Amino acid sequence: MIRGIYTATSALRAATMHQTRLAHNITNLQTAGFKQILTTHQAYENQRMGEYNGDTAALVRALDGGLEQGLLIPEEIIDFSQGALQVTDRPLDLALEGDGFFRVQAPEGERYTRDGSFHRDGLGRLVNRDGHFVLNEGGQPLTLPPGPLSVSPDGLVQAGGALAGRLGLLTFANTDDLIRENGNLFRAEAAGTPSVGVRVQQGYLEGSNVDENVQMLEMMRIMRLYEASQRSLQTQDRTLGQALAVGEV
Numbered sequence: 001m002i003r004g005i006y007t008a009t010s011a012l013r014a015a016t017m018h019q020t021r022l023a024h025n026i027t028n029l030q031t032a033g034f035k036q037i038l039t040t041h042q043a044y045e046n047q048r049m050g051e052y053n054g055d056t057a058a059l060v061r062a063l064d065g066g067l068e069q070g071l072l073i074p075e076e077i078i079d080f081s082q083g084a085l086q087v088t089d090r091p092l093d094l095a096l097e098g099d100g101f102f103r104v105q106a107p108e109g110e111r112y113t114r115d116g117s118f119h120r121d122g123l124g125r126l127v128n129r130d131g132h133f134v135l136n137e138g139g140q141p142l143t144l145p146p147g148p149l150s151v152s153p154d155g156l157v158q159a160g161g162a163l164a165g166r167l168g169l170l171t172f173a174n175t176d177d178l179i180r181e182n183g184n185l186f187r188a189e190a191a192g193t194p195s196v197g198v199r200v201q202q203g204y205l206e207g208s209n210v211d212e213n214v215q216m217l218e219m220m221r222i223m224r225l226y227e228a229s230q231r232s233l234q235t236q237d238r239t240l241g242q243a244l245a246v247g248e249v
Contacts (some may be wrong), residue, residue, distance in 0.1 A: 011229035018222045021076065025210045026219075032086075033114030034184060034208040038077040080175050083114075083209040085201060091149045092118045092126070095204035096169070100195035101186070103135040103168035104128050110135070111185040112170065112178065112192070114206055120144055126157075130183050136165040137194065151202040169195040 021037045028034040085095050094116035096102070101112035111132070118134055121127045126134040126142040133141035137155075147160020155167035170192030172178060177190040 008229045008232040011232075012226060015222050015226040015229060019219065019226070022215050022219050022222065026212065026215050028184075029208055029210050029212055031115070031184060031208050032117050032205040033083065034210065035081075035083075035114065036079045036208070036210045037180075038079050040077065076180070078175065078178070078180060079209060080178075081209050083207040085204045086207050087203065088205055089203045091151075091202060092120070093203060093205050094118060094151060094167075095201045095206040096198055097201060098195070098198035099171045100169045100198035101171070101192070102128075103139070103170060104185070105133040105135055105141065106130075106183075106185060109187075110139070111181065111187055112172075113183075113185050115184045117205055132183075132185075135168040137168045138165075139168060140165075142167070149202075151200055153199045153201070155200045167200060169198055169200075171195040171198070 018039045021039050025036045028036075080099075082097070085097070094102075096114060096116065101114060102116060104111050104113060113128065115128065117129055118126050119129075121131065124144050124146070126144055128134060136142045142157060142165050144157070144159040144164050145162045147162075150158045151167070152158075155169055157164040157167060171194070172188060172190065172192045174190065178186040178188055181187055
């Protein structure tokens with residue numbers, strides 16, 4: 001019975017976390033450059049219920065069976081697949097086609113994003129929606145001269161007919177090295193390399209890669225899992241209570 005309680009409780013915990021991540025994905029359906037969180041369930045390793053070694057080699061006793069503690073949720077998996085490009089016709093909206101990230105300077109250090117909804121600040125510097133500086137290929141804030149902006153597919157930026165620099169675009173060989181942070185930003189645990197083959201599309205934004213229909217179906221599936229685990233826990237609790245009541249007679 002105790003084993004059943006552990007199993008049902010772990011399933012409830014896993015379902016709750018899964019629903020939280022699904023809700024986060026759905027909330028960001030309209031967030032430019034958002035990358036959805038994937039969740040997979042797996043069981044804890046089946047462990048021996050117990051083993052006792054006595055003072056002599058002859059005295060070895062292992063309890064029969066195992067204790068599988070139910071479901072666990074591993075660390076979140078981020079799906080970095082390409083989102084659909086959406087036309088905005090705003091000259092400071094930039095989208096990336098291919099593997100790569102914009103470099104931005106956050107207060108905590110350099111960060112990376114696929115969200116290219118940029119604008120000029122009061123000093124003419126290119127910044128993202130949170131006011132973080134967009135960096136050039138040398139890692140410096142990209143300052144734009146007055147005038148119309150033009151961005152070539154290879155990231156070369158011109159404003160008012162003058163060259164402003166080239167966008168700093170990095171690619172990471174292992175996206176597992178990227179840690180999600182607030183503001184649709186990622187922190188890297190390993191150095192990136194200059195992006196090769198990525199194309200910058202001016203007047204576009206990359207949409208979220210979340211499929212609303214898939215998320216809703218998954219939410220219904222997880223809700224059924226939660227309800228089944230809840231019923232199982234209630235049954236286990238009643239059975240345990242009855243067993244204890246009998247033992248007291």
